[in-house]
Amino acid sequence: MMSEEMGELYKRGLQSTEAMIWLLDANQKILLLSNGAQKLTEDYAIPLKKIHDILTGKGCPLHALQDVCQDCPIEGHLNPEAIPFQLRNKQGHLASFWGKLTTISDPATNIFYQYLEIRSWQTTQQVQQERLMLGYLNEAQEVERQRIARDLHDGLAQSMYSLMLESRRLMKKYRLEETTDSQQLDASFVELLQEVRTLAAELYPAALEDLGLLQAIFHLADQLKQLAGFHLDVNVQGKPFSFPKRTASHIYRIIQEAVTNSLKYAEVNQATVSFIFEDNVCTIQIKDNGKGFDTSTQKHGLGLWNMQERALAIDATISIYSTFQWGTTITLRLVRIEEIQ
Structure with a gap:
């Protein structure tokens, strides 16, 4: 049984969204549905079990037999994020949709539920483009993080270290290493060098790669x-x-x-x-x-x-x-x- 906190959380969330979402238990019983899902059922016949079978690989709109479906010759050419199917409206006309099934857990009870989302074909195309762009941006961001981290560590940090050594050499040459000002200068170099190295590590932690x-x-x-x-x-x-x-x-x-x-x-x-x-x-x-x-x-x-x-x-x-x-x-x-x- 879903915990009261999670039930209330999803109830509020589904009531406030126009997305077409069903929350199901392990037996495909509808626990909650969004406003968008409710509106879809008013216009279309929703064969929920058939859609569920399609999304879990038990049936497919492209193949007559499950064995053929599981050995699909076009595997890798379909988007794994969503599966296509068609729904017939109350007037008998067909429209294309995409469906996605996600498993979620209730931390309070450790029980798993199913989160079924249906999108129109046009909406899904837009979402896919957004995801491709976000994926590209994330990958580009990681490359840029690595570049900046290397520049900080191998460039700026090394230059600062050289300056610190040179200042120590000059202070020793002129016998200033024991003065308060020289000690404060040296401490500032050490602190600043540590900050640069910390920043480089935050941008791209070497431990992750090494x-x-x-x-x-x-x-x-x-x-x-x-x-x-x-x-x-x-x-x-x-x-x-x-x-x-x-x-x-x-x-x-x-x-x-x-x-x-x-x-x-x-x-x-x-x-x-x-x-x-x-x-x-x-x-x-x-x-x-x-x-x-x-x-x-x-x-x-x-x-x-x-x-x-x-x-x-x-x-x-x-x-x-x-x-x-x-x-x-x-x-x-x-x-x-x-x-x-």
Whole structure:
């Protein structure tokens, strides 16, 4: 049974959206539907079970037999984000739609539900273009982060280090190293050099590339504690496995965004990141006990939207659950994919 908090959260959210969304239990029973979904049912016959079968691979509008569908010769040419089908309106005319089925979990009960979304063909084309653009921007941003981080570390930081050594040489030559002014100058060099290196690490953490995702998150926790007094507890359960470089980068940015939001808005100084490894599945949960927020009004925020799009880019499911005074829980779930050499 869905918890009262999650039920109320989705009820408010679905009532305020024109998107066509159904919330289903494991038996495909309708628990909630949005205003947009209600309007669609007024104009079209909605064979929900048939649509569900199409989206779960039990049937397909392109093939007569399931065996043929599962061995589809055009696999890879269809958009995996959504499946096409047609609906007939009350006048008997057909219209094209796309459907997407996402599994979400209720953190309070650990029960999984199904989030069914239907879009018109025109709307879906626009969304796909937006996602392609966002994906391109994210990839370009990562490349630019790496470039700036290298310039800071290998260029500016090295130049500052050379200046610091030269100032020490001159102070020693003229026997000024024991004066207060020279000590303050040297301390300023050290502090500024550390700030530049910290900035470079924040832009693109070397630990992510050199040591992998988990060590990069532990390093992030150390940075947050030293620089902001924020305690990020990192828990790892099960036998860890590695992620492809691109996947690890997206996961890191999702965690970084979530933790930064906790630091800025939750009014707490502690959060937890848990990695749960089970066979070839990894579940990552970022949780704080802060003041929370209303996801129905904040869902269009750039940070939350970017987290969701990053999850989609690596074929992961993400759920964002938050209530006032009870904190926020973000759950990311993905299947292990071997990196192609």
